[in-house]
Structure formats: structure tokens, C-alpha cells
């Protein structure tokens with residue numbers, strides 16, 4: 001017989017990054033009460049560390065944080081985990097912050113002070129969008145190497161090569177969409193956090209560096225394959 005855990009079935013894994021202790025505890029109580037699994041930290045550096053280590057279904061991220069501000073946290077998490085939704089908490093009346101937050105790749109925002117109902121509604125929508133999806137992949141075997149995305153490194157035999165958050169993001173995005181070609185503009189938007197295709201060379205340069213780390217023969221790539229006139233594709237060579 002199926003165990004009774006009905007209110008948990010809709011729960012998602014949420015990372016809360018908020019420095020104000022009473023608000024942080026209030027949010028944690030609220031989300032746990034709604035059936036979510038919650039990890040909470042109190043500064044931006046801890047937020048990045050937690051978000052890089054674990055695939056959350058949603059990050060609730062305060063804008064003003066000690067050690068590393070919310071915008072920078074958003075940029076780093078977005079680069080490494082392009083599919084992980086981010087809900088920004090902004091200060092009352094600061095329209096500029098909202099716009100900037102969304103520009104940096106936050107998926108939505110709520111303005112402080114917010115009601116419990118408002119926050120829970122956003123968490124339910126955003127958290128489920130991606131629950132259990134591609135960003136949960138933390139290790140990929142390719143071309144004789146293991147791409148350890150959780151520890152951000154390529155392991156080939158005895159050799160270990162570190163990956164940057166952006167490189168991890170590129171690998172995640174290509175692997176998540178391995179059934180099709182990924183365009184440069186798409187990588188720019190989802191991994192680099194920039195719109196338009198003025199800087200597609202930045203993508204090509206990043207791919208060239210990444211290939212030196214993941215390909216056994218970077219001159220003849222088998223993991224990240226170029227598709228002429230279109231972009232890049234995951235080569236799925238295990």
C-alpha cells in the first residue's frame with residue numbers, strides 16, 4: 001500500500017538565501033508548512049556554494065545580501081545551472097532593482113513586504129516548472145572522461161581538470177537538449193545571461209576552451225560537435 005504523504009507529493013526542493021534571520025525563518029516555516037524541502041543560508045557566498053553543490057527546483061534569493069549581493073549570486077547560479085529557476089526578493093518600491101534582477105536572469109520577483117499567499121503561489125509555479133528535470137544531472141560520461149558537474153571537474157584517468165561555473169552551464173545546457181542543435185544565441189541568453197547575438201564570438205571562444213578540457217582530441221571534437229550554420233550539439237559519444 002502506498003504510504004500516506006499526499007501533501008509532500010507536490011513539494012519541491014527550495015534554497016532560501018536571505019540574511020535577515022527573522023524573515024529567513026519565517027520563509028522556511030512557510031515553505032515547509034506547504035510541503036517543500038528547504039535549505040536556508042544567510043549570505044551570498046553560502047548561497048552560491050549551496051546552489052552549485054545541489055540541484056534545487058527553485059532558489060528564493062534576496063537582492064541585498066552580505067559578502068556577495070543577490071545580483072552576483074544570480075549571475076553565478078544562472079551560469080552553472082541554466083535551468084534552475086530563481087525568484088528574487090526585492091526591496092519595496094525599487095523598480096530599478098526589479099528590472100535589473102530580471103535582466104540578470106531571475107525568473108520572477110516578489111516585492112517586500114509580501115504576503116504568505118503571494119510567495120507560496122510563486123514558489124508553486126516556478127518550483128514545479130523544473131522539478132526533477134535536467135539540472136539534476138550531476139555526472140556525464142563522454143569520450144572516455146567523466147564530467148563531474150557537481151564537483152565542477154573533468155576526470156580522465158588520473159587527470160583532473162577544473163571547470164568554471166559557465167563551462168558547467170554550457171555542458172548542462174547542451175546535454176539537457178542533446179536531441180537537437182543548440183544555437184549560439186540560446187547559449188548567450190541562458191548561460192551567459194546576455195540577449196541578442198552580437199557577441200556570438202564569446203560563445204565560440206568559450207567552447208574552444210571547454211573542448212580542450214573535455215575532448216580527448218580537441219581538434220576533432222566528439223563531445224561538443226559544431227553544426228555548420230546552426231550552432232552546437234551534444235555528440236553523445238560515451
Ligand code: CA
Pocket residue numbers: 018019020062063064065
Ligand atoms: Ca537582505
